[in-house]
Amino acid sequence: MATKFSKETYLYWYELMQLIRQFELTAEEKYKMEGKIRGFFHAYVGQEAIAAGCMTATRPDDMFITAYRDHGLAIAKGVSVDSCMAELYGKATGCAKGKGGSMHFLVKKKTSMVVMAS
Numbered sequence: 115m116a117t118k119f120s121k122e123t124y125l126y127w128y129e130l131m132q133l134i135r136q137f138e139l140t141a142e143e144k145y146k147m148e149g150k151i152r153g154f155f156h157a158y159v160g161q162e163a164i165a166a167g168c169m170t171a172t173r174p175d176d177m178f179i180t181a182y183r184d185h186g187l188a189i190a191k192g193v194s195v196d197s198c199m200a201e202l203y204g205k206a207t208g209c210a211k212g213k214g215g216s217m218h219f220l221v222k223k224k225t226s227m228v229v230m231a232s
Contacts, residue, residue, distance in 0.1 A: 123170060130169070131162035134186040137195050141185065141202055151202045155216045158186035165190035180219075188219045197221075 138159045145151040158165070165186040168178075180187050188198055193209050201208025202216055210220045 127163070127166040127170070130166045130190055133195070134158060134162045134165060134189050137189060137198065138185060141199065144202070151216065152204065153215045153217075154182075155202070156183045158183050162186055182217045184219050185216070188221065191221070193219070193221050
C-alpha cells in the first residue's frame with residue numbers, strides 16, 4: 115500500500131528541489147562559463163528528488179556521508195546556499211573553510227555532524 119503524504123510535504127519537496135536546481139544551475143554556470151570555480155565540479159542536476167526524499171525518510175540528526183555529488187544533500191540538510199557557494203569558490207566562509215571544494219563538504223552542527231565528502 116502506498117504511503118500518503120500531506121500537501122505540505124509535497125510542497126516542501128517541490129521547494130527544496132527548486133532551491134537545489136537553481137543553486138546547481140548557477141554553480142554550473144560559474145564553473146563552465148565564467149571559470150570562477152576551480153578544480154572538479156560534479157553537478158547535482160537531475161538528482162534533486164533524492165535529496166528531498168532523504169529528508170523525509172531520515173531524522174534531522176542523522177548523519178550523511180556522500181560520494182562526489184554532494185551539494186544537493188548539503189543544502190537539503192540545512193547548509194546555507196551561501197556557505198555552499200563560498201566553498202565552491204574556495205573562500206574561508208565556505209562550509210569546509212574553502213579547503214574542500216566541490217567534492218569535499220564537511221559541516222559540523224551543534225546537535226549533529228553532517229558529513230559530505232567524496
